[in-house]
Amino acid sequence: MxxxxxxxxxxxxxxxxxxxxxxxxxxxxxxxxxxxxxxxxxxxxxxxxxxxxxxxxxxxxxxxxxxxxxxxxxxxxxxxxxxxxxxxxxxxxxxxxxxxxxxxFIRTDDILLDLPYSVSALTFQGCTYVSQLFVETIVKQAKSLTYLKIDCFHVLQSIDITFPSLTYLNIGHVGMKIFCCFLKNKGSSSNDYHLLIKNLRSPINHLKLSIENENLIDSNSIPNFDYLSHCLTNLTMTCLINKTFSFEYIQNYLMKLLNLKSLTIVIKLDLIDGKQWEEFIRKTKIIKFNF
Structure with missing residues (x-):
């Protein structure tokens, strides 16, 4: 029954x-x-x-x-x-x-090296060191990846291959801190993190990153994502360095992101004026805004 x-x-x-x-x-x-x-x-x-x-x-x-x-x-x-x-x-x-x-893979000591071709989303969270195994795993999935979340930004420093389908890139604050120290030791400028993202040659529409290192050499380039102006629709950026930006400066770069619809930004401004932001948003396609 x-x-x-x-x-x-x-x-x-x-x-x-x-x-x-x-x-x-x-x-x-x-x-x-x-x-x-x-x-x-x-x-x-x-x-x-x-x-x-x-x-x-x-x-x-x-x-x-x-x-x-x-x-x-x-x-x-x-x-x-x-x-x-x-x-x-x-x-x-x-x-x-x-x-x-x-x-x-969340705070694991090991990873799976050979993944099915069907895997399009990869996350490495709690990574505190760079292993060639991470690099090899990411490279093998390069053609199929649409989503990548990493704490170790400088993993990308070891990758010389394009990601034609990658639309979502999330770089954790731990990764940016380690990466910036890595650049300083190598004598590189902060422009390099833009260069590495650009060299992925990916149609990224969701970008999330956090920058919290005060030793960046060229902090003026931080919000310049014009190389993603044709595709970026969602941007989340946390910038905790000891530098104050003018509203006009930030606005100038954001205006170049023609297709931006969602913006979350945490950054030191010399003046937080709600009316200024409201007027700016009206000139854009942004429909979701947090600051």
Whole structure:
């Protein structure tokens, strides 16, 4: 005899699954009956392995079907060596997870080196050193990446390849601080971070970065993103260096971003005048503004 729950449509079951973790889905519904097993096995899984015990980790790996996974998040915060253990379960990762779109490495000691071609979103968070492994992984995905988030900006210093599909670039404040120190040691100017972004030759429409180093040599170039004027629609910039900018100076550069629709800017201005900003916004395509 079927329960009322078992009579729910696949669509309703999917909506329920959307509110549950992968472990909860497997633990509550797997092996109850053939229909539920079938529905679970074709449900697109977003697996988040943060704050998970080894017992739950093993349980998930035992039941999941690689082809149903569309996103993966690894973290060593609660369970060490997650990536290594995961590879033991799935030694042919690249050819098993054929529908994987997004993968995040959050404070992990290891990463997966050979990713499926389907991966278009990469995140390296909590990275405090540069490894050639990071560079090789990013380079291998260059043609398919549309989203890249890194804390180690100077990883790009080691990359000599274009990213034709990259539309979202997020560079964390830790990365910019390390990167600026790196430039200082190399005798390079702050213009280099613009040069590295430019050399990606990417149609970036979402750019998010933070600059918090007072030793930048040429701070006057900081808000100059005119090389992205044809494509940039969303800009989030936090500039915490000890320099005050005039409103006219910032306005001059922002006016060059012809397609900008969303702007979040944290920067030291000599005068914060709401009316000035209001008049400026009216002259642009910006519809969302935070400062």
């Amino acid at each position: 079927n329960s009322r729950f078992e009579l729910f449509s696949t669509e309703i079951l999917y909506e329920i699954f959307d509110y549950l973790s992968t472990y909860d889905i497997f633990h509550a519904f797997i092996n109850l009956n053939y229909r539920l097993n079938y529905i679970i096995n074709i449900y697109p899984l977003k697996i988040d392995l943060r704050n998970i015990s080894r017992l739950k980790f093993d349980y998930i790996c035992y039941y999941l079907r690689p082809e149903q996974v569309i996103s993966l998040i690894f973290s060593d915060d609660n369970m060490g060596d997650q990536v290594i253990v995961f590879q033991r379960y799935f030694p042919n990762f690249k050819y098993q997870f054929i529908n994987l779109r997004s993968i995040k």
